Amino acid sequence: MNNSPKKLRIGIAGLGTVGRVVYEILQKDRELIASRTNSIIEVVAVSAKNPKDFVDNKIKFYSNPLEMADDKNIDVIVELIGGIDVAKDLILQSLKNSKKIVTANKALLAQHGAEIAQSIEKYQGVILYEASVAGANPIIKAFREGFSANEIKEIYAILNGTCNFILTKMLDEKRDYSLTLKEAQDLGYAEVDPTFDVEGIDTAHKIAILSSLACATLPNFNVTHIEGISKLSIQDLSIAFELGYKIKLLGIFKKFDNEIQQSVYPALILKDEKIAQVDGSYNSILTLGNNFEFNMMIGRGAGGLTTGSAVVADLIDIANNRENNLLFNAKFTDLKTVKIADLSHRLGKYFLSFVISKDHANEKNFIEKYFNNIFKIEKIIYKKIDENDFLCALITNQIIEKKLSETIANIDYSQIKDFKFIRVEETKF
């Protein structure tokens, strides 16, 4: 046996929370990590905007990450800069220089997957990206390896802890959206500009990656149907709960015969279904496959130590030569194309809520007739608002979305107001 273990020389680009924590885990858990790799993972360089961000004289400092990509003494670049431009240049340059990559950058993979997959093919490179989706859940590894003997049929996933925290708090504490968002910001769960999280963009990046792995396609972020949570009210959440449902922001993938659904929207899920029970800032992924029936994972999605430990697990995989150069489950030249279904074709149940007059609330079959009898009512609740008005909330039977939206577009709004519809998902578990 060789008694001097190999060294894997790491350069960390980006010294925000995650970058610092990766460095910290590699120090504090050095013994554990060494025992699991039989090699030493050593940070030899870092890069950040400001040299004052990092003080360790044994480690080389680059203010320009692209220069670090040319450093011949580095085996692996850990890209934690985030965003698109610099991160992409860094990764492409590093691949060209035969360096392996570990990244947490879902936006980059979801939006520029083609360029990166092509470069991986060209240079026979490796990118591991466990930290990009759902932190404590090794879901990227599962989609690339553990689930590999399954055709993935459906995915229902809570992929943004900020949104899940906000929706949970709004329902539990009956506090409105903006106050709850403020609390999430104060706790560090939400950014100062929360758009990426609350408008569903972050979730869309992640479901685009999972969908691409499920089908061996390039990530199709641009065609993802995206709705966020900023238009949801306490009333929506409360009345859905009374009807037996929770509302969650879901990343959804469904495989049909010749096309797929890939979308992000708030959806009602029966309280009894497992994913409806994942509250707070946690993530969860429910995956249905053709052989194993399903798998569900639950865990924290973000946070320094959670994300940092996913990065370090990828480094350990590289140190152990457990690599995978099929970035999206196929070689670049073998990646398929797949048609994304328009949601107008969706067959499903819907939650409708609106305000109607007392008289109409008391009129038999008023609602069915009002919506041209296009659906049957599975459940309905009326809430008295004042002497004249009632809030009505109902769950339809399964109908085609197009039929519903065309009807909604043409109804006479003189007799109902504050109309709203939200999709209902049936996750089967």
Add this chain to the structure above:
Amino acid sequence: MNNSPKKLRIGIAGLGTVGRVVYEILQKDRELIASRTNSIIEVVAVSAKNPKDFVDNKIKFYSNPLEMADDKNIDVIVELIGGIDVAKDLILQSLKNSKKIVTANKALLAQHGAEIAQSIEKYQGVILYEASVAGANPIIKAFREGFSANEIKEIYAILNGTCNFILTKMLDEKRDYSLTLKEAQDLGYAEVDPTFDVEGIDTAHKIAILSSLACATLPNFNVTHIEGISKLSIQDLSIAFELGYKIKLLGIFKKFDNEIQQSVYPALILKDEKIAQVDGSYNSILTLGNNFEFNMMIGRGAGGLTTGSAVVADLIDIANNRENNLLFNAKFTDLKTVKIADLSHRLGKYFLSFVISKDHANEKNFIEKYFNNIFKIEKIIYKKIDENDFLCALITNQIIEKKLSETIANIDYSQIKDFKFIRVEETKF
């Protein structure tokens, strides 16, 4: 690019349900699997007791699996014979002949891990064994790879679908143990001789493997404290439920400063905790780590397609050279030893139930005094049985088990009868 993909030549030993399903998945999902491996996984030989068990003239048949282990045209042996003797000989012989192994055999790994790990070291061999624990949950891969940047602190796991099915049915349908076991047998969930499942032995094999991966030790099956579910009554489950708890058979691992707990017993878990909500024949593993906080997985634990797809995923890993020759997360010579704590040292809450007279039920502090004031009562329920007797069930505060069991051993059984105690676990999630 090389246009003729490599072939990985497989020999399947054992043609029970799982063996047949592995063969079936490799046929029916051939295209999917080929796309994920860039190589062809081909079954070239099988072995079973009876040649009539399998008819495919292109595939070589061995009635003696050890002869198959000597076949130079086989790259990977899939061991699905189960049990110890033949399976062990087959694996050792195959390793000696430089064949890679995929197995679902938890009993063998848990009981003869030392011999196998030593042989892997000697021949630089590879054994993948995802199918041995919790089927649809890639938990072995997680413990060897995905969670590798975490020191595993605690595991609470439902690892036997048969037991979970029985406990769920007993509570939901108020049917007694033997009737429910009979139903599980009729449904094919339980064996004709259910001892391995219901007495906790199967769970003990699995927690021994997870515990060994958590600590990088040899599996310590022989010292596992094991209690099964056969002594639980409908009354235990119902009254625990009234107190706010479900009873689950758990595989438990806890890491203390200088020792670990590794045990199997039925435990009360608060209804609100996620693992208490995993009902029916499903498995679930809740893993607490020092960096990621926790991860929880849920999915079917057994069944042909579930187990078969875990076996095939391992084959795909081998076809992609994603191997791992640290069988229990360290080289044989680096495996540690760890002290298994005696449960008498356990600090935790306890569920006690017993029958007392009406007078004692009405006597203030009777119970506390009766048990020498060694615990405080957190919750208590009395149920009238008849004019004279009451059933009393309570939850204690946290106490040392030794104190409780010594007290129990010495109390005067003239005043209480039908005494029973079950541990309460607090999973924190």
